Amino acid sequence: MTVVAFVSQKGGVGKSTLARALSVEAARAGLAVRMADLDVSQGSQVDWHRDRLAAGLDPAPPVQLHRTLQDALSYAASVDLLTIDGPARADADTLAAARSADLVVLPTGPSLDDLRPAVRVGNSLVKAGIPATRLLYVLTRVSSEAEADAARDYMISAGYRVASGYLPERTAFRTAQNGGRAVTETQYPSLRAAAERVVQALIDALPEEG
Ligand SMILES: Nc1ncnc2c1ncn2[C@@H]1O[C@H](COP(=O)(O)OP(=O)(O)OP(=O)(O)O)[C@@H](O)[C@H]1O
Ligand SMILES: [Mg+2]
Structure with a gap:
């Protein structure tokens, strides 16, 4: 089984x-997927899953709210992929989640105000012994190609991997998610392609199953 943790210092980064x-997308490709929601104060995945079921969308991988990381990880063995959605702020569980994950995804906005704390979280994980190669930054809420390029250069100079592609800032992504869809399921082909490219970059970054 593969565990992918999504963490950040700042909230609302994606x-x-x-x-x-x-x-x-992993479930669509035929993998057995579970979604762990560790953000107990918001429960965003749980709410979204309910919206997804109500809209009759398929596939709808099961979501569960977990108070502890251990609880979430206890399900990992029974699936091919467990995604762990972390809380808004990096906390004690963030390090533990990163330790147990095969891949740690760190979404970040493109401004320096976003990038600096994103680098700090990465540095603290590396200092705690997590190899930088297990971390993957993803640029989100980007407004132009130039902004994406500058942010990518910043992260690479800091010594980190950045996923190819990025999620542009678009109302359509919110609209999609409001209706229980994923960002790869918007009605706009060019936005779908952008989201699919990012998802493919996450899949490509997964270590080979050992
Ligand atoms: N590329 C985008 N363009 C426009 N809106 C976006 C984009 N990405 C995310 N959003 C919206 O921004 C909000 C925050 O995104 P999301 O909930 O994924 O972030 P988060 O990191 O999980 O936040 P939190 O830290 O609060 O858990 C949501 O309303 C989401 O729909
Ligand atoms: Mg969230």
């Missing part, structure tokens, strides 16, 4: 969004 997209 952790839940990317966890949904990866979960849905």
